Amino acid sequence: MNDLRPVPGGAPEEGAPPGADLAALLQRSARGDEQAFAAVYDALSAKAYGLALRVVRDPAQAEEVVQESFLEVWRMASRYEADRGSAAAWILTIVHRRAVDRVRSAESATRRDAAYHDRNQPVSHDETAEAATASLEAHRVRSALATLTPVQREAVELAYLRGYTHSEVARMLDLPVGTAKTRIRDGLIRLRDTMGVGSLR
Amino acid sequence: MSIDPTRADIHALSGAYAVDALDDIERAEFERHLTGCPTCRDEVDDLRETAAALAEATSVEPPAALRERLLAEIRTVRPLPPVVEPAAHPIRARRRWIALVAAAAVIALGAVAWHPWTSPSPTQLTAVAQVQQAPDAQHFTTHLDGGTVTVYRSVSLDRAALVSRDVGAAPDGKVYQVWLQNPAGAMVPAGFLQPGSSASVALSGEAASATAAGITVEPAGGSPRPTSDPVALVAFAS
Numbered sequence: 188m189n190d191l192r193p194v195p196g197g198a199p200e201e202g203a204p205p206g207a208d209l210a211a212l213l214q215r216s217a218r219g220d221e222q223a224f225a226a227v228y229d230a231l232s233a234k235a236y237g238l239a240l241r242v243v244r245d246p247a248q249a250e251e252v253v254q255e256s257f258l259e260v261w262r263m264a265s266r267y268e269a270d271r272g273s274a275a276a277w278i279l280t281i282v283h284r285r286a287v288d289r290v291r292s293a294e295s296a297t298r299r300d301a302a303y304h305d306r307n308q309p310v311s312h313d314e315t316a317e318a319a320t321a322s323l324e325a326h327r328v329r330s331a332l333a334t335l336t337p338v339q340r341e342a343v344e345l346a347y348l349r350g351y352t353h354s355e356v357a358r359m360l361d362l363p364v365g366t367a368k369t370r371i372r373d374g375l376i377r378l379r380d381t382m383g384v385g386s387l388r
Numbered sequence: 389m390s391i392d393p394t395r396a397d398i399h400a401l402s403g404a405y406a407v408d409a410l411d412d413i414e415r416a417e418f419e420r421h422l423t424g425c426p427t428c429r430d431e432v433d434d435l436r437e438t439a440a441a442l443a444e445a446t447s448v449e450p451p452a453a454l455r456e457r458l459l460a461e462i463r464t465v466r467p468l469p470p471v472v473e474p475a476a477h478p479i480r481a482r483r484r485w486i487a488l489v490a491a492a493a494v495i496a497l498g499a500v501a502w503h504p505w506t507s508p509s510p511t512q513l514t515a516v517a518q519v520q521q522a523p524d525a526q527h528f529t530t531h532l533d534g535g536t537v538t539v540y541r542s543v544s545l546d547r548a549a550l551v552s553r554d555v556g557a558a559p560d561g562k563v564y565q566v567w568l569q570n571p572a573g574a575m576v577p578a579g580f581l582q583p584g585s586s587a588s589v590a591l592s593g594e595a596a597s598a599t600a601a602g603i604t605v606e607p608a609g610g611s612p613r614p615t616s617d618p619v620a621l622v623a624f625a626s
Contacts, residue, residue, distance in 0.1 A: 217467050219466075219467055221459065221462065221463065224459075225459055228458065229455075232454075232455065233450065234443040235443075235450075236447075236448050236449070236450035237447040238443040238446055240448055241446050249450075253450060253458075254457060254461070255585070257458050257462075259554065259585045261465060261467060262466075262468050262554065263468060263556060264467055265467060265469060266471065266556050266557045271433045272433045272437050276437040279439075279440040279443050280440065283407070283408055284408050284586075285585060285586075288586060324445075327444070328441060328444050328445040332445075343407070343442075346404065346407045347407040347408075347409075347439050347442060348446065350408070351409065352409050352410065352411050356409065368400055368401055368403065368404040371403040371407060372400055372401075372403025372404065374403070375403045375407070375435045375439065376435070379434055379435065379437070382438065382441055384434065384438045
C-alpha cells in the first residue's frame with residue numbers, strides 16, 4: 188500500500204490545469220493519501236529546494252528546510268484555502284518563511300559573506316539550467332524581472348531570494364529608511380501585472 | 389521600528405510582508421492590521437502568488453534521499469483535521485474564565501519546569517527575544533489545535549510575548565485573539581496569534597501584573613472582550 192510512484196499519478200480530472208491538480212492532490216493528502224502527497228512533493232520539490240537554497244545557501248540546511256516545510260504541508264493540508272491562492276504559492280510561502288526564519292535566527296556568517304559578491308548578480312544564472320522543464324516559466328520570470336527598475340529588481344531579489352528585511356535592503360541599496368518597502372511592493376505589483384499572476388482568482 | 393496601525397501607509401508594508409521582509413514587531417503589527425483590512429489580505433495573497441512564481445527561475449533538483457526521508461517521516465504523522473467552528477456561548481463565557489484559570493493554575497508550575505522545544509531561537513534582540521532572554525523570563529506552554537503555544541513573561545521588563553508552532557488556521561472569518569487577565573479578573577486584549585509553522589508576537593498590556601494569558605476565537609478584527617471560551621489558557625506563576 189505504500190508503493191509510492193515517482194511521478195504524479197492517479198490525479199483526478201485528466202487534462203485539468205496543473206494548479207487544479209495540485210489542489211486536489213493536497214485535498215487527498217489531508218485525508219492521509221501518501222501517494223497524493225508524494226505527487227505534490229514531486230511537482231514542487233525542485234522549486235522548493237531551489238528557493239530554500241537561495242535563501243539559506245547551505246545545501247544541508249536547505250534540505251532540512253524543505254523536509255520541515257513539506258512535513259508541515261502534510262500536517263496542514265486541510266487548512267489550505269483554494270480561494271486565497273494556488274497550492275504551489277501556499278507551499279512555497281511555507282518554504283520561504285521557514286528558510287527566512289532559519290537565516291534570521293542563525294545569521295549565518297557564510298550567507299553574509301557570500302551576499303557581498305552576490306549583491307549585483309541577476310536572479311537567474313546557471314542554476315536555472317538544471318531545471319529544463321521549467322525553462323519556459325523561467326524565461327517568463329526573467330522577462331518580467333527585466334521590466335522592473337534596477338532598484339525594484341534588487342530590492343525584490345534581496346528580500347525574497349536572500350531573506351533580508353526591508354530595513355536591511357534599504358541599507359544595502361543606500362535607500363532612505365522606509366523606502367525599500369515601497370520598492371519591494373512596487374516591484375512585486377509590476378511583476379504581478381506583467382506575469383498576470385493573481386488574475387486567476 | 390514601530391508602526392501606528394491606523395496610519396494610512398501601513399498598506400505599503402504588504403509587499404515586504406508577502407516576502408517575509410518585516411522584522412518580528414512589524415510583522416505582528418501588520419498582521420493585526422490584516423485582520424481588519426480585506427484589501428491588504430487580497431493584495432498579500434496576490435503578491436505571495438507573484439513571489440512564488442519567482443521560484444520558477446531558481447529550481448534545483450533536491451537529492452533523492454530527501455524524498456525518501458520525507459515520505460518515511462509522514463507515515464508517522466497524522467494530518468490535522470479541518471477546522472470546525474467551535475460553538476460559542478458568549479454569555480456564560482466570562483464567568484467560566486475564572487474557573488478555567490483556576491484549573492490552569494494547577495498545571496502552571498509543571499509548565500514552568502517543562503523545557504519546550506530546542507528551537508533555533510532568535511539571536512536578534514527583537515521585542516520577543518528580549519522577553520525570552522530576560523534574566524527573570526518565565527515561560528508557560530500549552531497546546532492549541534495540534535500545535536504548541538508558549539507564553540513568555542518578564543516581570544522586570546513588564547512585557548510578555550507569545551511564540552506558537554504548528555497552530556492551524558482559525559475558522560474562516562475568525563482570528564485567534566490573545567488576552568492578558570489583569571488582577572481584577574478582566575481580560576484585556578493583548579494581540580493576535582498568527583497560525584502557521586512558527587509565529588511570534590510581542591503582547592501588549594501590563595504583563596507584570598497579569599495573572600493569566602488566554603486565547604479565544606474571535607470574529608476578524610478581534611473583540612474588545614472575549615465572546616467565547618478560551619481555546620488555550622495559561623496561568624502565570626507569581
